[in-house]
Amino acid sequence: MKIDFPEYASDYSKRLASVSKAFAKQVYDPKGFSSNNQDESEEYGIDPFGELTHASKCFGLKQRFKDRVLIMTSDKCFMNCRHCTRRGLLGKAQVVRTDDELNACVNYVKARPQVRDVLLSGGDILTLSDKDVMRFVDAFAALSQVDIVRVCTRALCTNPGRITDKLAKALARSGKVWVNTQFNCADEVTAEARLAASRLINRGIPVSCQSVLLKGVNDSAPKMIKLLKALSAARIRPYYVFMCDPVAGIERFRVPIEKAREIERRCAESLGGLSMPRFVADIPGAKRKTPI
Numbered sequence: 001m002k003i004d005f006p007e008y009a010s011d012y013s014k015r016l017a018s019v020s021k022a023f024a025k026q027v028y029d030p031k032g033f034s035s036n037n038q039d040e041s042e043e044y045g046i047d048p049f050g051e052l053t054h055a056s057k058c059f060g061l062k063q064r065f066k067d068r069v070l071i072m073t074s075d076k077c078f079m080n081c082r083h084c085t086r087r088g089l090l091g092k093a094q095v096v097r098t099d100d101e102l103n104a105c106v107n108y109v110k111a112r113p114q115v116r117d118v119l120l121s122g123g124d125i126l127t128l129s130d131k132d133v134m135r136f137v138d139a140f141a142a143l144s145q146v147d148i149v150r151v152c153t154r155a156l157c158t159n160p161g162r163i164t165d166k167l168a169k170a171l172a173r174s175g176k177v178w179v180n181t182q183f184n185c186a187d188e189v190t191a192e193a194r195l196a197a198s199r200l201i202n203r204g205i206p207v208s209c210q211s212v213l214l215k216g217v218n219d220s221a222p223k224m225i226k227l228l229k230a231l232s233a234a235r236i237r238p239y240y241v242f243m244c245d246p247v248a249g250i251e252r253f254r255v256p257i258e259k260a261r262e263i264e265r266r267c268a269e270s271l272g273g274l275s276m277p278r279f280v281a282d283i284p285g286a287k288r289k290t291p292i
C-alpha cells in the first residue's frame with residue numbers, strides 16, 4: 001500500500017516543531033519525506049471506515065452513525081499530521097464546494113429527522129474563508145432538527161491566529177456550534193492556543209479535545225496527565241483519547257492496548273472527571289466508540 005501524503009506545515013507549526021520534539025514527530029517523517037519515500041503497509045488499507053464506499057451517502061457527505069453526518073468541507077489542513085486517519089483519502093475526497101452540492105447535503109439531512117449532529121470536517125474547515133465557513137455553518141444550523149454543528153479543526157494548535165474574534169463572533173451566532181479540536185501533547189497548549197480557545201469559549205462556544213494516543217508523543221501517564229491538565233487549565237474539555245485508527249502508514253505511532261489501559265488507569269487515579277477523557281477505539285462496523 002503506497003500513500004502519498006507529503007509533509008506540510010504552517011509557519012506556526014514549524015516554529016512549534018522547532019522547540020517541541022513531541023510536536024515535531026507529528027509534523028515530520030523520521031527519514032524525511034519525498035515522493036520516492038512513501039509510507040508502505042501490508043496490514044492496513046487507507047479507508048477502514050468505508051468513507052469512499054458504503055459510508056459515502058451523497059457527494060461529500062459521510063454517515064456511519066444514525067444521529068450524525070460528516071461533511072467534507074475542505075481537503076486542506078494547516079498541517080499534514082503524520083498520524084492522520086484520512087492520510088490516504090484527502091487527495092481523493094469528494095469536497096463540497098458548489099451551492100448545488102451543499103443543498104444536496106442539506107436535503108439528505110432534512111430527509112432523515114434522526115440526524116441532529118453535523119460534523120463540518122475535512123481536511124480542516126478553517127482553511128476556508130470566514131464567508132465559506134459560515135456558508136456551511138448557517139446551512140445546517142438553520143435546520144430545526146439539528147442541535148449540534150461541530151466545527152472540526154486543528155487550527156487551535158496548528159495555526160491559532162486563524163481563530164479571530166470576528167470568526168468567533170460569527171460562529172457563536174446560531175448558538176449551535178461546538179468546536180472539536182485535537183491536541184496531543186502539553187507543548188501544543190501555548191499562549192497562542194489558549195488565546196484562540198478563550199476567544200471561542202468567551203463567546204459561549206464549547207471547545208472539546210479528542211487526542212490520539214501516539215507512541216513517542218504522549219504514550220506515558222506523566223505525559224498524558226500533563227496534557228490533560230494543560231487542556232483543563234485552558235478550559236478545553238478533554239473528551240476522547242483515541243487509539244490509532246486501523247489505517248496504513250502510521251505503524252510507528254501505535255501503542256499496545258495493555259499500555260493504553262495502564263495510562264488510562266493512572267490518569268483516572270490522578271484527575272477529576274472534568275479532566276478525564278474516555279479512552280476509546282474507533283472500530284470499523286461498531287455502532288459506537290468502543291471503550292478500551
Ligand code: SF4
Pocket residue numbers: 076077078079080081083084085086087122123124153154
Ligand atoms: S488536521 Fe486532522 S484531518 Fe488534517 S491532517 Fe491533521 S489529523 Fe488529518
